[in-house]
Amino acid sequence: MGAQPIPAWAEGLTPTPPWQDLGHEVVHQTPWMKVTEHKAIAPTGRAANYGVLRFQNIATGVLPIHPDGTVTLVGQARFARANYSWEMPEGGAPFGEDPLDAVKRELAEEAGLAAASWKLALKIEVSNSITDEIGYTWIAWDLTPVPIDPDPTEIMTIVRVPFLSLLHEIERGAILDSFTVATAYRAYHMAREGLLPGWLAHAMLTRV
Template sequence: MSDDPIWLKPHGKPWSVASAEVVYDNPWIAVTEYQAVAPTGRPALYGKVSFKNQAIGVVPLHADGTVTLVGQNRFSRANYSWELPEGGAPMGEDPLDGAKRELAEEVGLVAADWRPILTMELSNSVTDEIAYGFLALSLSPTETAPDETEDLAVARVPFGEALNAAVTGRMPDSLTVALLLRVHHMASVGELPAELATLVLAR
């Protein structure tokens, strides 16, 4: 039996679909247009972006309380984004395998201690994208192998400095904000080694 509180149970009727048409498709996403019926019974036109990869994010947390971040120019918002190492894992691949690959490729690190810490729906009003977040500890260097379209900068900064940038809107990538807050929460509730928790919580 689930230990979830009663308010977490579903309420009302689910959406239903009268017809569906794929209106765009490429190797990374597909866009489907639906003639749907809302939980209220009203007809509704709905578009959904389906992703062909799982989203992966990694918090590389060093023993001295620093984290390694990646900076790059992002296409969609035409901005420069500092964020945690992130990427995609093909559907059917273990998300942890994808996380290990992204950490090595983007910032040249391997970890002896991996912990799954968060699962997220990144924009569930219009996409089906699922993200998996991991904490990587006991880090050591390896060779980088960025994608041919990636021009990456790498910075190693105190955890508190990274968290402050995230929660004040200067590092707004959603996975980065959520995962840094999750690690701070872990430190607060005793889910990290005591010495590391002290460094994470330091101001």
């Protein structure tokens, strides 16, 4: 979705040398990700072995905001950290699919919602030291209910909470999902800076 721009302060600066990739092998692969091990040369000239987790999808997420300033979140058990996580609806877009089409599907499947209005919130690198994963998140409003259809491995709990309550729980450390945290703060900035409809921003920032 477009080339990465250069920050204004970096114009004219000489970048450090890049890493050199001397070849790799795939050491593990599933339908969702693969791990590659590379023979590499670091920017300092030092030889290094480098493992990279390469995802097979583009990460997507959406923060659905209702007219009263509440947001829909989903709760589910996560395997990797053996915890229960409250998140906005999230999923993956297969390479070659428009990520917006994929996140619309996730919004319906996980939260039982469709949205008529969408605004891109973030494009982020999720953990760029060891993965190549790129993620896109959106703010969505003008919501209508649709049939829910979760993945066969998922049991979702769906809640609506005031947007400011979401920020409070993030600040308390009760919500740790990086996509949700980053998108919530971006939504707050967008509401404060006039980047969302005025009526929606007012509802988000005044309902507690």
